[in-house]
Amino acid sequence: MLSRKHSIEGKEPFGEAAELFDAIGADAATKLAMVAGDLSLILDETGKIVDGTANLSDFPELQDWIGRDWLDTVTVESRPKVMEMLAGARKGRTQHWRQINHIGSDGEVPVRYTLVTFGDGQRFIAFGRDMREMAELQQRLLQAQQSLERDYLRLRQLETRYRLLFELSAEPVLIVDAENYRIREANPSVHALLGAKPGSLTGDRLTGLFSRSSREPIIAFLGSVMASNSVSPIEVGRAGSEGNLTLTAAGFRQHGKQFLIVRLSSGTAPSPPVAGSTLRVLEAMPDAFVLADSELKIVTANLAFVELVEAASVDQISGRQLGDFIGRPGIDIDLITGQLAKHGFAQNVGTVIGAREGFDGEPVELSAVRAGDDDAYFGFVIRPVGRRLRDLPPNQQELPLSVEQLTELVGRMSLKDIVRESTDLIERLCIEAALTYTSNNRASAAEILGLSRQSLYSKLHRYGLANTVSEPD
Known part of the structure; x- marks a missing residue:
């Protein structure tokens, strides 16, 4: 990052400056100005841009800036900095690098400038360095830090639950x-x-x-x-x-x-009711497996399911209804049992596990099969998918609901609820996109969405986004 050490203050000057640089002509001075910064502007004593040099692919607005005041090409927040730099240059003060945000066709363009006086103090040259790559790296670093903090918080919560279960x-x-x-x-x-x-x-x-x-x-x-x-x-x-x-x-x-x-x-250890290689394979499966009776009461489960529902042991969940752990009440289990009754199996059904008041549950995929006629048993294989969805880069995620996924909600929700959920989803995605586009500036996000700031705050609280963004200084 550019800092005070990049200025001329405190640096040892050239010993033979007059002899070395007296012969520099216009061509050499032009080359020096072109290589000293990504963007170089020649200013007169009033701060008007007389000329400039830059790669037009990076700064396509340069030609429009020539002949305009430097103040008119920057954002409102950057104008006081420009005025301070010009005032300091007129008084002969040592200049330090200051970040200025230009108004570009694709948004704000951050550039760090320093001013150098030449021509008997009648003109200045502003050397600028493009900070967009640095800003992008800082944004990626911030996202990585936030991801680490979320994972750390999740681990702390898991540790607390483990400790509570262990002690009780x-x-x-x-x-x-x-x-x-x-x-x-x-x-x-x-x-x-x-x-x-x-x-x-x-x-x-x-x-x-x-x-x-x-x-x-x-x-x-x-x-x-x-x-x-x-x-x-x-x-x-x-x-x-x-x-x-x-x-x-x-x-x-x-x-x-x-x-x-x-x-x-x-006492004596009870012998397992089922033996053989099949049981050992099911117990060692990385995906959760549950065996339930005809009333969907849990008969047994492997260790992966015990960990998934955060139980202490298999004995703690044996005999309980499968619906106590899987699905949203009155929706998912009815859909799964309907498919089992009709086809004898259900494959890759999207549902949740651990849903309760105040928590929507962890997303999982479930496959099930029915064995037997009168005294039927059901086998369920459950695979968590929540971590996979969270690890997708925010700016590359596809919409969570496609047309096919929306049609899968038929039978699980009424048409009115499906339409309302789709509307809420689109509204939330637009708000998240606006916050990302404005680097979490709520005032700017409200403006581009055509909302009042109070209305935006209300929607942030409604969708649980109020604590994930912060107002910039």
């Missing part, structure tokens, strides 16, 4: 370092089960919680868990007391290190 879960859960089997975290249910003081288990070795005869099997079990996802739970003896505990574990990686999530329960 009735199931005893520990987070264990897979390298040395030391406990990194243990929720209150673990301390209550083992009769330990709150927070006293952190840093202890996991094997120390169990009897000596159980420690070698535990180490072998944990090693198998890190290599496979289909290791059955084991029963282990408690240290210093009678009774056995059932130990279940799963491995995961975080920040390049391996950890184990270990669950404890008293």
